[in-house]
Amino acid sequence: MDLSEGDTADSLLAAYLVAIERSNEIIKRCDSLNRPCARAAGQAGAVRPMRWVLVHMIEETARHAGHADILREQADGSIGR
Numbered sequence: 001m002d003l004s005e006g007d008t009a010d011s012l013l014a015a016y017l018v019a020i021e022r023s024n025e026i027i028k029r030c031d032s033l034n035r036p037c038a039r040a041a042g043q044a045g046a047v048r049p050m051r052w053v054l055v056h057m058i059e060e061t062a063r064h065a066g067h068a069d070i071l072r073e074q075a076d077g078s079i080g081r
Contacts, residue, residue, distance in 0.1 A: 027054070 033051035040047045073079050
């Protein structure tokens with residue numbers, strides 16, 4: 001991700017929402033979770049099925065949410081359960 005001086009929280013959020021919309025459209029057009037994706041990904045250059053991509057996205061989102069939660073706890077001192 002490349003940031004420029006003109007980027008703002010609002011512009012970054014808008015770009016993120018566009019990316020989500022594009023991803024959702026790709027997922028909606030996929031007729032089978034076993035269908036290979038159009039492009040290879042990762043260091044291995046493997047073509048993965050949509051199911052693998054979606055699970056990976058869930059894992060990454062959870063990981064980043066956990067990191068954000070740690071930062072929030074450090075900032076405000078409150079902890080979860």
